[in-house]
Amino acid sequence: MxxxxxxxxxxxxxxxxxxxxxxxxxxxxxxxxxxxxxxxxxxxxxxxxxxxxxxxxxxxxxxxxxxxxxxxxxxxxxxxxxxxxxxxxxxxxxxxxxxxxxxxxxxxxxxxxxxxxxxxxxxxxxxxxxxxxxxxxxxxxxxxxxxxxxxxxxxxxxxxxxxxxxxxxxxxxxxxxxxxxxxxxxxxxxxxxxxxxxxxxxxxxxxxxxxxxxxxxxxxxxxxxxxxxxxxxxxxxxxxxxxxxxxxxxxxxxGVKIYAEVLGGAINSGGQRAGGSMTAPNNAAVQRCIQEAIANAGIDAEAIDAINGHLTATTKDTTEIENWCQALNRRGDEFPYVNSFKSHFGHCLAAAGSIESVAAVLQLEQHQLFANLNCEDVHPDILKLVSNDKIPRETLNFPAKIIAKASFGFGDVNACLILSKYQDSL
Missing domain, CATH: 3.40.47.10 (Thiolase/Chalcone synthase)
Known part of the structure; x- marks a missing residue:
């Protein structure tokens, strides 16, 4: 066990x-x-x-x-x-x-x-x-x-x-x-x-x-x-x-407070092949990382209520959303809520994943999803993939049970973490 x-x-x-x-x-x-x-x-x-x-x-x-x-x-x-x-x-x-x-x-x-x-x-x-x-x-x-x-x-x-x-x-x-x-x-x-x-x-x-x-x-x-x-x-x-x-x-x-449970996750690299490079991701590797994280956590893709993406405010944002769609096989109204905390404090480089994971855990604890700032004009290519109301512009009261948090870094390296509201029995 x-x-x-x-x-x-x-x-x-x-x-x-x-x-x-x-x-x-x-x-x-x-x-x-x-x-x-x-x-x-x-x-x-x-x-x-x-x-x-x-x-x-x-x-x-x-x-x-x-x-x-x-x-x-x-x-x-x-x-x-x-x-x-x-x-x-x-x-x-x-x-x-x-x-x-x-x-x-x-x-x-x-x-x-x-x-x-x-x-x-x-x-x-x-x-x-x-x-x-x-x-x-x-x-x-x-x-x-x-x-x-x-x-x-x-x-x-x-x-x-x-x-x-x-x-x-x-x-x-x-x-x-x-x-x-x-x-x-x-x-x-x-x-x-x-x-x-x-x-x-x-x-x-x-x-x-x-x-x-x-x-x-x-x-x-x-x-x-x-x-x-x-x-x-x-x-x-x-x-x-x-x-x-x-x-x-x-x-x-x-007898201490439990904020959340870590169900699992995955780490991989795109090998800087098939479109991947020092600064760009191999899309197949990103999708594979997400899917392996879901399998490792022992859940179905449909169970994910919200995504906290890497989403850095570059031209790769649309590509990332497309990769989530492909990995989860979910689009439009079926796509989970999605946000990026980089709109709140920037891209904290090596610290990004940990600071954003703290915020993701707080979302589970608070029964809230925090806003995407400066996203009044969602990119039209993203709106072709995800319903507008799945991108919160203000703090949303929502009792998410499972959140996926991902980071994609220079060198074509990927990590996806699956966090859950703690339950006494699974």
Missing amino acids: KNRVVVTGLGVCAPNGVGLGTFRESLVQAKSGITHYEDLQKLKFSCQVAGKPNINTVNLNEYFSKVQLRGLDSSGLIYGVLAGVDAWKDAQLVKSNDTNPDWDSGIVFGTGILGVDKFRDSIYKLDKGDVRRLGSTSVIQTMASGISAYLGGILGLGNQVTTNSSACTTGTEAILMGFERIQSGKAKRMLVGSCSDSGPYVWGGFDAMRILPRKFNETPDKASRPMSATAAGFVPGSGAGALVLESLESALAR
């Missing part, structure tokens, strides 16, 4: 809200977290709007020791620790004692690029011959696994502690990796999620590719327009999302 896996803790550090309560309220009220940044304007970015968590009011002493705070200059690492520690507390879990680690709990926490600002500072010091001034934290703040190492040490976890990286698919992949470890009985609890650095050194490459919107610098809250006919590219974002996954047996024994 495979273990059932449930979500018992949530944490988030997002452009539209730092902390679960603020994040939830912003989603319900359809409040955008995308703003204009003067530093992008000074650097002559074509796109000068972005999504960046506001951590100015956060007391970092509640998350880091004084030693850890010395020279701390990695935004992604900070976001990840805030979200991860908050999720652990939300699950009513505590740090293990100073003698023994918690052997039953582990971490899969992903990132794309970590510590860009710290790395830049280190390069300048090295170029000046000031190697001794690098300090003792430059390595751990710039290595990819720095985020899982920090969280593992702060919480004292003794099961697998690792970092994954698969571009925009990272966060959703991390959830599935943790899910599989618990399902197989190798761990009781896994802290899963992902984080992404903020700032021009992360976003500059995308601006150079000319895939970011350039006409909304005066109206930043209108810039991210998934599924819209006037979509002009994705808005870059940053932050972190975290979930505590736990075996149902452990959660029931502890």
Whole structure:
């Protein structure tokens, strides 16, 4: 018998809200977290709007020791620790004692690029011959696994502690990796999620590719327009999302709140073949990933009530909807409700899947589907596939039982997660 896996803790550090309560309220009220940044304007970015968590009011002493705070200059690492520690507390879990680690709990926490600002500072010091001034934290703040190492040490976890990286698919992949470890009985609890650095050194490459919107610098809250006919590219974002996954047996024994159940999912790659490339998906692989996720979850395609898509506000949005139609064999009025949270806070890159998964879980908990912002003018090719009323423009009261959440990343990599309202018996 495979273990059932449930979500018992949530944490988030997002452009539209730092902390679960603020994040939830912003989603319900359809409040955008995308703003204009003067530093992008000074650097002559074509796109000068972005999504960046506001951590100015956060007391970092509640998350880091004084030693850890010395020279701390990695935004992604900070976001990840805030979200991860908050999720652990939300699950009513505590740090293990100073003698023994918690052997039953582990971490899969992903990132794309970590510590860009710290790395830049280190390069300048090295170029000046000031190697001794690098300090003792430059390595751990710039290595990819720095985020899982920090969280593992702060919480004292003794099961697998690792970092994954698969571009925009990272966060959703991390959830599935943790899910599989618990399902197989190798761990009781896994802290899963992902984080992404903020700032021009992360976003500059995308601006150079000319895939970011350039006409909304005066109206930043209108810039991210998934599924819209006037979509002009994705808005870059940053932050972190975290979930505590736990075996149902452990959660029931502890008597804690259960937000949702992870029924299953799938991960694959299109191999950059048959139309797939470094930046474009192999459509057959996307459809296969969705179908394998449904089979792994043990449900029928008709059972999916809502989709939280990858949907980045690019020309690929219509293609993604077509892939969902093909994979589910559902169109028009039969198509599930569909939304994209990138309209609320931009495309958070490696953190996208985890932040959006936190929001997807909140939809199940709240009996609501959150709005698609800036989608008054749905792309006409999408309306040929999906009924207009299946694309919510405002928060909709709807008791969804099963939500599919997908991420599709650079490198032609895919992940699809099936989340369910928790039921005592299945």
